[in-house]
Every structure is written in structure tokens, then in C-alpha cells.
């Protein structure tokens with residue numbers, strides 16, 4: 001670590017140990033779930049969701065090798081990013097408002113915005129990225145698989161449906177018209193009921209998988225599309241939280257977002 005390491009916020013030794021033990025447990029469960037998949041795919045990315053938790057907690061996880069962290073509020077993310085190591089990969093996973101695109105894009109190590117759900121927000125992010133930023137900003141389009149009014153996101157695709165939908169249009173816009181963004185995948189939260197049921201099959205995860213397959217087919221067959229998308233040519237799925245990340249991984253998730261499973265419970269909102 002750099003010479004200013006002592007300036008980073010630090011948790012008590014007891015808290016650091018508690019967090020590192022929880023992180024090890026979650027990592028082991030992620031690995032075990034990934035091994036049960038039929039395809040020989042890469043291990044899913046674990047995004048540690050640190051909303052409401054102090055920067056010192058994040059630092060304890062960082063010292064245990066964790067680099068991907070997720071936050072729900074732009075201002076909280078900016079504050080934490082300013083005092084923590086610059087090689088953290090920050091994922092914005094909260095409800096995205098258009099007026100938050102600019103402050104989010106200004107965070108030097110913002111790695112991904114997982115909750116893009118409109119052309120306006122994609123365009124605002126693309127436009128707001130600082131000129132000296134080298135890597136494109138990774139974008140996941142949020143899909144409202146459970147079609148709940150209180151959840152953001154675009155409605156999912158079905159294989160049988162015609163290709164012109166909001167989701168297809170937004171994906172194409174990000175690929176074609178937002179050169180500083182990279183469409184890497186789709187994200188969903190899913191319904192609380194589905195995530196807490198004991199069924200192996202979660203209909204919301206299944207819907208996101210189907211949406212990905214339908215969208216991939218459409219994008220691949222569009223020869224007019226210039227611009228790269230996906231990770232190694234395929235779209236990644238961000239699905240699975242503390243209660244359901246193993247089910248999500250077995251269903252094909254490439255990125256899970258785990259908060260309470262690592263950091264413990266949050267103050268209720």
C-alpha cells in the first residue's frame with residue numbers, strides 16, 4: 001500500500017476480524033454455488049454492498065482483498081471514495097436520478113452504474129465523464145423483472161416478442177451513441193417474495209436470463225451496430241443479494257450484491 005496508508009480509516013481489530021470472517025464465509029458460499037453450475041464459467045464477482053456502513057468497515061474488507069463495493073446514494077459514495085484507496089471499484093446500485101448522473105460520473109474510480117433505466121440517464125452519464133478518464137464506465141441496464149410499481153427498471157423481454165422495445169432501444173443507444181459507456185449487462189432486484197421463498201427456481205432470475213438471451217440474439221444479429229458490448233462477447237447478469245445469491249449464481253448470475261451477509265444488519269429506513 002502507498003505511504004499514506006495510515007491515513008485511511010481503520011476499524012477496531014475486533015470489527016475487522018468480524019468482517020473478514022463474514023467475507024470469507026460469503027466468498028466460500030459464492031465459490032461453492034459457482035462450482036455447482038453446469039457451465040464451466042468464471043467465478044461470479046462479489047460486490048460488497050456497504051451502504052450506511054462506515055468507511056472503516058470498507059477498509060477492513062479492502063485489507064482482506066475485497067475491491068468491488070456497492071453503494072446506493074451518490075453523495076455517500078462520493079464521500080467514501082474520497083477517503084478510501086483509489087483502486088476500489090465502486091458500483092452504483094441505488095435508484096438513479098438524472099441529476100445524480102453528473103456527480104456520480106465525477107468520481108474517479110466509479111467502475112459501474114448498475115441501475116441505468118433510461119436514455120436520458122445514459123446520455124447524461126456519457127456526457128458527464130471527465131475528459132481525463134481512460135476506461136469506459138460499465139453500464140448495467142436495470143430490468144424490473146417483478147414488474148412492481150415501486151421498483152425501477154425496464155420491463156423484461158420474452159423470446160417470442162417483437163424486437164422493438166424500450167430495453168432494446170436503450171441497449172442500442174448505449175452501444176451506438178454513448179462511446180464512453182460500455183454496456184456490460186443487465187441487473188435486477190426481483191421481488192422480496194421470490195427471494196425469500198425456499199424454491200430453487202426464482203421466476204425473476206429466470207426472467208432476467210431469458211431477457212439476456214433475447215437481447216443478445218437481437219444485438220448479435222444487428223449488423224449495423226458498431227461499438228463493443230458485453231464481457232467477452234456476452235452480457236453479464238447482476239442478480240442475487242444476501243438472501244438469494246446462491247440461487248442467483250446457480251441460475252447464471254455473474255455478479256452478486258451482498259450487504260448484510262458481510263456487514264451485518266443496517267438501520268431500518
Ligand SMILES: *Cc1c(COP(=O)(O)O)cnc(C)c1O
Pocket residue numbers: 049051072093094189241242243257258259260261
Ligand atoms: C441494499 C442492496 C443490496 C444488498 O442487500 P442485502 O440484502 O443486504 O445483501 C443489493 N442490491 C441492491 C440494489 C440494494 O439496494
